[in-house]
Amino acid sequence: MNPRTRPDLETIPSYVPGRNFPGAIKLASNETTFGPLPSVAKAITAEIELSNRYPDNRSVELIETIAESLGVSADHVAVGCGSVALCQDLVSITCAGPDDEVLYAWRSFEMYPIVTQIAAATAVTVGLTAEHAHDLDAMAAAVTDRTRLIFVCNPNNPTGTAAGRAEIERFLDAVPAHVIVVLDEAYFEYLRFPENDHPDGVEIGRTRPNVVVLRTFSKAYGLAGVRLGYAVADPTVIAALGKVHVPFSVSRLSQAAGVASLHAQAELLSRTDWIVTERERVRAALIGSGYDVPPSQANFVWLPLGADSVRFATASAEAGVLVRPYGVDGVRVTIGDRHENDQFLAFAATALETKT
Ligand code: PMP
Numbered sequence: 001m002n003p004r005t006r007p008d009l010e011t012i013p014s015y016v017p018g019r020n021f022p023g024a025i026k027l028a029s030n031e032t033t034f035g036p037l038p039s040v041a042k043a044i045t046a047e048i049e050l051s052n053r054y055p056d057n058r059s060v061e062l063i064e065t066i067a068e069s070l071g072v073s074a075d076h077v078a079v080g081c082g083s084v085a086l087c088q089d090l091v092s093i094t095c096a097g098p099d100d101e102v103l104y105a106w107r108s109f110e111m112y113p114i115v116t117q118i119a120a121a122t123a124v125t126v127g128l129t130a131e132h133a134h135d136l137d138a139m140a141a142a143v144t145d146r147t148r149l150i151f152v153c154n155p156n157n158p159t160g161t162a163a164g165r166a167e168i169e170r171f172l173d174a175v176p177a178h179v180i181v182v183l184d185e186a187y188f189e190y191l192r193f194p195e196n197d198h199p200d201g202v203e204i205g206r207t208r209p210n211v212v213v214l215r216t217f218s219k220a221y222g223l224a225g226v227r228l229g230y231a232v233a234d235p236t237v238i239a240a241l242g243k244v245h246v247p248f249s250v251s252r253l254s255q256a257a258g259v260a261s262l263h264a265q266a267e268l269l270s271r272t273d274w275i276v277t278e279r280e281r282v283r284a285a286l287i288g289s290g291y292d293v294p295p296s297q298a299n300f301v302w303l304p305l306g307a308d309s310v311r312f313a314t315a316s317a318e319a320g321v322l323v324r325p326y327g328v329d330g331v332r333v334t335i336g337d338r339h340e341n342d343q344f345l346a347f348a349a350t351a352l353e354t355k356t
Helices: 007-011 038-048 060-070 083-094 111-118 136-141 165-174 201-205 235-244 252-263 265-288 306-318 338-355
Strands: 077-080 101-106 122-127 147-153 180-184 211-216 229-232 300-303 324-326 330-334
Touching: 038 252, 060 077, 060 229, 060 252, 077 083, 077 235, 077 252, 083 111, 083 147, 083 180, 083 211, 083 229, 083 235, 101 111, 111 122, 122 136, 136 147, 136 165, 165 180, 165 201, 180 201, 201 211, 201 229, 229 235, 252 265, 265 300, 265 338, 306 324, 306 330, 306 338
Parallel strands: 101 122, 101 147, 147 180, 180 211
Antiparallel strands: 077 229, 211 229, 300 330, 324 330
């Protein structure tokens, strides 16, 4: 007889990370092409010497450094083992069973349905618009008295589209003030909006206690392998997150890397300008080759190839470039270095020729 686990786990899809194999160009996981800064690598190395000791479970120095960089007080910040851990913790502190609803757009970040099902909560999804963006009016209309949490992925993974500040504020005005709205800003640093419409969740949240902002060190800060993310929220939400936090799950190495990165913030953020310029070059080239590519505000572009998505991604892998297919919806392509992007563009130019 097999040991007994929750029978409903069988219905939960497993998270499938982007594929990798030696020698391939990997444009499948939205990582950054830049390696860690020497100062960050040095800070991590110094902590290895102290690995026999537990880390600071409250991550005081890191939290204070994040809070200072954002202009909020430390009781508004929580850290986690990647922002994905905080996604899961946020569902844990709001949902306790099938009567509790989690609302999100689809297609969006693949972990939303998974963390919802792990909590045995009920998922409510709202389709994207024809422009591959959040339909925030339809999402507001889908709120019920059972809605406990709403994920708004801004910019949206995998389509790269983003809502401006005015649109987000209008949505928040339409949502009851007790419902937690998570603005998942994993790709925040790649947003390029006019100043007066810049959708900065931390600013938006200053007057709205139900807003929770998630950010990560995995993308613009180049620390995907270190695992560090943070939430900015009302102190009552931060205190609740503290209850479900797995003790010591933000390692010494993560804490040191986060602090060192924030000390080198200007240098790290200047790299995003390079990625944004390259993103626009890649998008223009793809459009020139005949693809439909929605404007992207992230470090990737979206090719809505429909039923051709898996074939396209397989052919791209055979040509040595790994990209990420999403069922019958599309393919997401991370912006890499110039050579990597050129390799992909060369493949993409021929892939459409072959098809037509
Ligand atoms: N949110 C979104 C929208 C993401 O795309 C990702 C990473 N793919 C995450 C959260 C989680 O990032 P991490 O756990 O590496 O901080």
